[in-house]
Amino acid sequence: MAEKTGHQYAVLFIDLDSFKAINDSLGHNVGDQFLQHVAIDLAALLQANDLLARLGGDEFAIILDDLQNVSQAIDICERIQAQLSLPLRINHYELVLGASIGITLNKNRQTDPEAVLRDADIAMYAAKRAGKRCYAIFNAEMQTQASERLTLEADLYHALSRKEFCLHYQPIFSMVDQTLVGLEALVRWNHPRRGLLFSGDFIQIAEETGLIHDLGLWVFKAACEQIQVWLKQFPELFSSNPLLMHVNLSAIQLNRPDLIEKIKAILATAQLPAGILKLELTESSILEDMSQTQYILNELTELGIQLCIDDFGTGYSALSRLHQMPISTLKIDRSFTSNMGNDSGVEELIQTIIMLAQNLGMTTVAEGIETSAQGETLLAMGCEYGQGYFWSKPVDADTIADRFLGQPSLLPAPQGTDTVWLKTRFLPPYTNDMTSI
Template sequence: MNYERSYFEKKDILIIDDMPDNLRVLSSLLTREGYGVRKALNWHMALTACQTLLPDLILLDIMIPEVDGYEICRRLKACRLTADIPVIFISALEDVFDKVKAFQVGGVDYITKPFEFEEVLVRVENQLALRTARLEIFKLNAELENRVKERTSQLEKALYKLQQEINQRQQLQTKLLDIALHDSLTGLPNRVLFIKRLEQALNRAKLESDYHFAVLFLDCDRFKVVNNSLGHLVGDELLIAIAHRLQASLSPFDSLARFGGDEFAILLENITDISTAIEVAECILKKLSQPFKLFRYEVFINASIGINWGNHNYEKSEYLLRDADTAMYRAKALGKARYHVFDPAMHQEVSQLLELENDLRRAVERQEFVVHYQPIICITTGAIAGFEALIRWQHPTKGLVYPTAFIPIAEETGLINHINIWVLQSACQTLRLLQNHPATNKNLNSLTISVNLSPRLFSLPNFLAEIDQILDETKINPANLELEITESLLIENSDVIKTILYELKERKIKLVMDDFGTGYSSLSYLHSFPLNTLKIDKSFVKRMQENQQSMGLVPAIIGIAHSMGMIVIAEGVETQHQLTQLKNLNCDFAQGLLFSGAIEPELVLNLIATAPQW
């Protein structure tokens, strides 16, 4: 049932009056004005008319039998469908009380009989216009409310979507932060997060005098061997297993982090003294000493641990970690698979080493090195047979620095390659000068020069080319050049090294095994590599006269060398008795302080000129 009409449709007016004449007159008047008019004599007819079609306006008489106009108006206003229809009372009652009552029950206007037609039309038009306006406002309000509801719904959906995006972004940020602060392999905190926690611990220690902590820095021993031999996947599996064992050695209040590679750091908080940290380190070493049963392999590995007490005087947390790292390296130097507690003196040593390294790099650039030469004596003739080139560093402030102080650093930093090539070139130039110098009046064509080579040189792709270039520039006979190598070179990569050594032999260069007897001393090396000479380490020469048992090694070494067609040089000869013993054992050559220490190049010529005999 359609109860609404548009603004341009004919307006419907319902007249309720029990007087037919009144109905006829009003109906005729309103019809002529273009209104649709319906009539009702009583309440029931009025109700039926409203149920059939809602009128736009009701003209209501008060004096109606059974149900008067006041009651009809009350009932219309009480009904939801008819409550908004304007009601104009038309009555012969002129009392103010009647008019007030009419407005109280819901009437919008009051026309007194007898009425003027023009008055009725004006009042009807006004009320219809008001109703039309109200309906339009209601419609606009409804449309506005619908638009508001729709917009609100859109905003709610947009807000919900935005909230979802915010939640997703927060989750992503949390995940990214977690990734940024944790190790992807083990899931442990990484260096960044560990340093943050360490900084918090340091700040707390500065504020609370009874709060103490310690830092442990751990590095696995020989982990690289596992990676290189079994592969990185097995290495990763081992790292995860190590992380689990370390975690099992700690309390829930301790922090464990992986720094990358095979390095781990531990923060122990709320401890009483350093003994607690030592107990944790001992527990870790014990757990790590047990075999790791991986998916396909059983692996043994251990670690070196540095311990640093959390002194509140540290300015930065990184310094705490640095000193724990220093203590760890000291543990490695002392034999690995152990712990070491940091001592402030260690930092001073490390600082001095760093300073020495920096000075060494500058020394390479400025060529601050010199070569001294120690004579090698033929035991049979007592004459000088050759010289060993020994490097010295002429430090601008520390004076003459011996190789034991800087060669290990040069090896570690890779500077040794440049230094070694320079020494070789200098020694060959010196040999050439000696052989061609007229002041000696002697034939020195058989004089040899011996140069120590670092194992690192053999890893250079152009090593042989460097040798060839030096020989070509100095024009010395390769047979007068002796290159001293150590057993460690032969162990590392025998196939590659063997090829290079045979290349050197083809060039007529002699090869000397230095410090024989102090390493593995495997006879297989002597058979497998083209060696010309064995050098007996000075420690064996020194012990010859101490007891017969120690002396027994020297004759054995000499016998082995001679049986394999090699000559023997004894180092560190300091007494005539030692020389006599070596001569009795048929040792070929000797060098040491008994004859001369290492001397400067300009003194070598003078020594040769004196033609000494021992």
């Protein structure tokens, strides 16, 4: 690489997406054969002066020599993506993997080989974060973001011990009578320099570093402890029609061997009434390892915990296994709710999800409700529950207690009491100014 100065060239950093799953499920022999085929396919796409190298594991680097313009590098990336998207048959297994590709272009800006490869590596991770099977071209902002991410990762290691995390809660309401039926616990990070960070700012880092295991258990424990506080303040909330506390569970956490034992220990200490906890999992998490996941889900339900699939219908499909799982609720993703009125296909999809849930004896919760029109449409479709800024953004425990738990008119009526079906109006449960929350 050091010799390739004085003209423009590009370095591609290629990382195979989800390759670990092949090694883990089919063995290293199949994985090695797959890598050999990938190397042959990559070499076939290159010119005589280009250079291909395997860096280790499932990572490859390519030097594209004598480029005339950036479009040539992009063209190679697209051809690589197309080739790797084709099914490959090895030992009776048909395998399909994509790749995340980082591109760095050199016009004598950087001649240090390690720095050039580092830049391509940074771009590759940007491509992976964009959704995998993508490519990204390195720019200076990526370097800044990579440095900031590294600092944030270091801070994250100390955040739990420094007690910098807290929970905010978003209310969940009945679409029928707009009474409060549940709360979703959402983790926030009171960062000492950056202020309040939302989960989207750090959860991916926690998952990639394994910190999600301890953080996830902290969230579960903190949510249980908050229920204990509210039980003393508002005992009626958890009697005949108990409020449900929704807690998110990462796909990474499902792989923890002692997850069930840890949850049992927390529940034993909390001594909460049965049936008031609901764990939210993504579709992708329950499809990772079906047999193991099925076992874990059954264990959780035996502990009295209800289960919900979050962001249902946004990418993966659990339809073929849905009836076999102890799932009680499907959550309609906010991306669908926000497009209502703009895309008739989205409304048809929402209606399909609601009907599917009804046929399987499940309930539905719509996320991201912001307008009365959205609420009325979802109500007419048969959606039972909703949450969103229409009622409240996620707020701290004290605000929940003051604005919601302490308002009898917002609480469910005792079992057996007739409810009013709001056919003509869909109004927020209070009229005070929302700007302060």
